[in-house]
Amino acid sequence: MSYQIEEQKVFNSGHSACPGCSEALAIRFILNTLGPDTIAVVPPSCIAIISGPQPLSSMRIPVYQSTLESSAASAAGIKRALTAQGNDHTTVVAIAGDGGTYDIGFQSLSSAAERGEDIIYICLDNEGYMNTGSQKSSATPSLAYTTSTPAGKGTPKKNMAEIMAAHDIPYLATATTGYPEDLARKVAKAQRLTGGLRFIVALVPCLDGWGIPDSAGPKVSRLAVESGVFPLYEVENGVNYTLNFGPKDVPVADYTALQKRYRHLTAKDQEFLQKEVDGNWARLAKKF
Amino acid sequence: MSAQGKRLLLNGNHAVSYAVKLAAPRVIPVYPITPQTPILEKITDFLADGEMDAEVMTMESEHSAMAAAITASLAGVRVFTATASQGLLLMHEMLHYASGARAPIVMANVNRTLGSPWGFWPDQTDSLAQRDVGWIQYYCENGQESHDTTLLAFRVAEQAMLPAMVIHEAFYVSHALEAVELVSPEQAASYLPPFAPLHRLDPLIGESWGNTVSQQMFQDHRRDLGEAMEGVAALAKAADRELEALVGRGYGIVEQYRCDGAELVIATMGSMTGTARDAVDELRSEGVAVGLLKVKLFRPFPATDVRELLAGVPKVMVLDRNFAPGTGGFLFQELKSALYGMRGAPPIHGYLAGVGGTSISPAAIKELARGALAEEPSANSVWKG
Numbered sequence: 288m289s290y291q292i293e294e295q296k297v298f299n300s301g302h303s304a305c306p307g308c309s310e311a312l313a314i315r316f317i318l319n320t321l322g323p324d325t326i327a328v329v330p331p332s333c334i335a336i337i338s339g340p341q342p343l344s345s346m347r348i349p350v351y352q353s354t355l356e357s358s359a360a361s362a363a364g365i366k367r368a369l370t371a372q373g374n375d376h377t378t379v380v381a382i383a384g385d386g387g388t389y390d391i392g393f394q395s396l397s398s399a400a401e402r403g404e405d406i407i408y409i410c411l412d413n414e415g416y417m418n419t420g421s422q423k424s425s426a427t428p429s430l431a432y433t434t435s436t437p438a439g440k441g442t443p444k445k446n447m448a449e450i451m452a453a454h455d456i457p458y459l460a461t462a463t464t465g466y467p468e469d470l471a472r473k474v475a476k477a478q479r480l481t482g483g484l485r486f487i488v489a490l491v492p493c494l495d496g497w498g499i500p501d502s503a504g505p506k507v508s509r510l511a512v513e514s515g516v517f518p519l520y521e522v523e524n525g526v527n528y529t530l531n532f533g534p535k536d537v538p539v540a541d542y543t544a545l546q547k548r549y550r551h552l553t554a555k556d557q558e559f560l561q562k563e564v565d566g567n568w569a570r571l572a573k574k575f
Numbered sequence: 576m577s578a579q580g581k582r583l584l585l586n587g588n589h590a591v592s593y594a595v596k597l598a599a600p601r602v603i604p605v606y607p608i609t610p611q612t613p614i615l616e617k618i619t620d621f622l623a624d625g626e627m628d629a630e631v632m633t634m635e636s637e638h639s640a641m642a643a644a645i646t647a648s649l650a651g652v653r654v655f656t657a658t659a660s661q662g663l664l665l666m667h668e669m670l671h672y673a674s675g676a677r678a679p680i681v682m683a684n685v686n687r688t689l690g691s692p693w694g695f696w697p698d699q700t701d702s703l704a705q706r707d708v709g710w711i712q713y714y715c716e717n718g719q720e721s722h723d724t725t726l727l728a729f730r731v732a733e734q735a736m737l738p739a740m741v742i743h744e745a746f747y748v749s750h751a752l753e754a755v756e757l758v759s760p761e762q763a764a765s766y767l768p769p770f771a772p773l774h775r776l777d778p779l780i781g782e783s784w785g786n787t788v789s790q791q792m793f794q795d796h797r798r799d800l801g802e803a804m805e806g807v808a809a810l811a812k813a814a815d816r817e818l819e820a821l822v823g824r825g826y827g828i829v830e831q832y833r834c835d836g837a838e839l840v841i842a843t844m845g846s847m848t849g850t851a852r853d854a855v856d857e858l859r860s861e862g863v864a865v866g867l868l869k870v871k872l873f874r875p876f877p878a879t880d881v882r883e884l885l886a887g888v889p890k891v892m893v894l895d896r897n898f899a900p901g902t903g904g905f906l907f908q909e910l911k912s913a914l915y916g917m918r919g920a921p922p923i924h925g926y927l928a929g930v931g932g933t934s935i936s937p938a939a940i941k942e943l944a945r946g947a948l949a950e951e952p953s954a955n956s957v958w959k960g
């Protein structure tokens with residue numbers, strides 16, 4: 288990919304993320320791509336912490352911190368008020384965690400998508416409730432340790448991209464911080480394709496929650512794609528699927544080996560995960 | 576005085592809708608619930624007919640409706656919504672959020688019983704259970720009052736930068752037809768200036784809202800909120816006087832009716848006031864010295880006014896069409912606390928009457944008044960039908 292990221296200085300250094308946090312990296316590419324004519328909605332999450340305590344802000348744009356379950360409705364309210372005032376240029380983006388998207392905020396998101404709200408919704412998916420101490424969310428994958436699933440999660444990750452595709456929205460994409468140009472390009476495309484809700488789910492490895500070293504975020508992110516755990520693709524209008532980066536025959540075990548949340552896995556568990564990933568890929572591959 | 580408004584035969588809900596049309600909110604998030612739905616239906620009719628211009632958001636829940644109402648308000652436009660009962664309770668988290676954000680949203684609430692079990696009946700417990708969320712609360716007796724109060728509420732809310740609820744009861748008011756004299760568009764335009772908040776979400780201004788604050792900042796914010804709420808009584812009185820000067824109808828924040836020399840004052844809110852007024856007239860004609868105190872503004876509670884009006888009154892009887900298990904009637908609680916420590920404060924009978932929407936006739940109120948005159952009040956609310 289030869290997409291040139293054009294960073295505008297909207298997201299600043301000196302924020303309070305854990306050093307090496309992929310969520311902060313994602314925010315950098317998102318906001319610096321969207322530019323200064325943007326209003327962000329951020330629900331409780333590590334993203335809210337990163338955006339900074341009053342009176343400080345890491346974001347040089349208006350940020351509205353919503354309640355955990357209402358990011359999509361809150362973003363839509365802002366957009367409609369701008370429209371009512373004749374403002375057709377300001378981008379309104381909700382940036383929410385997986386808990387705030389897959390679980391408690393899902394109802395509000397689904398409805399905003401159905402209503403065709405002219406907003407961008409980006410889920411920074413670190414596969415758990417990290418801000419509250421790494422509890423399970425419905426984005427947590429099979430067998431992963433969280434503080435509320437100490438023996439490993441017994442059910443698979445919810446397939447949010449496909450659920451959103453079923454809403455027939457103008458644009459949805461999966462992305463991850465190990466592929467920054469791809470992420471930034473998708474954000475720019477989402478900004479361009481107005482006229483409905485655009486959704487991006489970006490996998491963002493969490494140092495603490497996943498049990499990885501400070502420097503490992505980008506590597507783990509790339510392995511997630513290369514092993515087929517998290518293929519990168521786009522869907523326009525719910526039907527036009529494009530694969531950007533698919534699996535590269537890397538075993539899932541290479542991906543899990545770097546993460547303490549999987550250190551309890553037996554050989555049988557590994558086999559189970561590999562099968563699950565292969566099955567998911569086989570199902571998705573048919574759509575391209 | 577500008578041209579008078581039209582007189583129409585309207586139910587209480589539609590009386591609110593006509594006032595909303597005059598206030599011309601630009602964003603209206605909606606979610607249906609009986610018996611509120613006709614308010615929003617009438618508004619969407621106005622929009623379809625081109626008589627109004629607003630962004631209507633057909634939300635998936637009242638929670639999201641209030642979430643969108645808050646941000647639309649913070650983005651700088653006038654916002655209206657309506658709800659009732661379960662819907663109001665689903666909003667609870669967002670009601671606090673709205674007042675914390677100082678978003679002057681106006682919302683109509685139609686009082687309806689709360690499940691479980693299910694019911695559709697007039698009962699004020701839904702909104703009274705939201706008395707501590709930082710919203711202004713107005714209780715209305717009939718459609719005319721709801722029409723006028725909706726405009727009052729926009730004006731006061733935007734002056735105080737606090738959200739306001741306009742409240743009337745299911746069916747007795749919401750669906751009862753009566754002649755309503757509308758405020759005319761010219762009158763409304765002179766009464767309600769355009770909403771132009773100093774602070775708003777706008778990239779050109781660059782202000783944010785909701786970020787984590789320190790303990791001291793949080794406390795300061797709560798104090799500011801409290802001060803704004805305390806200022807509402809004076810703003811509400813002024814707004815009421817100006818409306819009266821303009822359209823010839825005023826209500827006060829509390830109303831005193833035939834209280835001269837009263838041996839007993841009946842205190843109540845909402846539609847019960849109309850019934851109590853009849854009972855007072857009949858008792859007076861029978862030589863029993865009884866008066867009426869109507870509490871229209873419930874939040875902030877007009878404690879100073881209530882103290883003045885009840886000073887020297889020998890006895891008070893509260894009629895509560897609402898009930899909190901463990902503490903009884905809400906108005907009873909509030910009046911007791913308002914009068915506590917006042918020299919010569921009257922003893923208060925707290926009667927639960929009409930809870931669940933049961934019908935209370937003028938005759939029943941007369942009975943209760945005669946009983947109250949003869950008995951010593953008990954410390955707690957007493958069930959009376």
Ligand SMILES: Cc1ncc(C[n+]2csc(CCOP(=O)(O)OP(=O)(O)O)c2C)c(N)n1
Pocket residue numbers: 331332333334354355356383384385386387388413415416417418419424
């Ligand atoms: C209604 C409500 N319930 C619970 C919480 C507590 N809470 C705050 S942040 C958070 C975790 C959110 O997780 P996620 O959305 O995945 O974001 P992350 O912290 O992982 O970035 C929770 C549960 C809340 N703020 N509001």
Ligand code: SF4
Pocket residue numbers: 303304305307308309310311333413417418492493494495496
């Ligand atoms: S806990 Fe995880 S997601 Fe949160 S700031 Fe730290 S690394 Fe980032």
Ligand SMILES: [Mg+2]
Pocket residue numbers: 384385386411412413414415416417
């Ligand atoms: Mg998370």
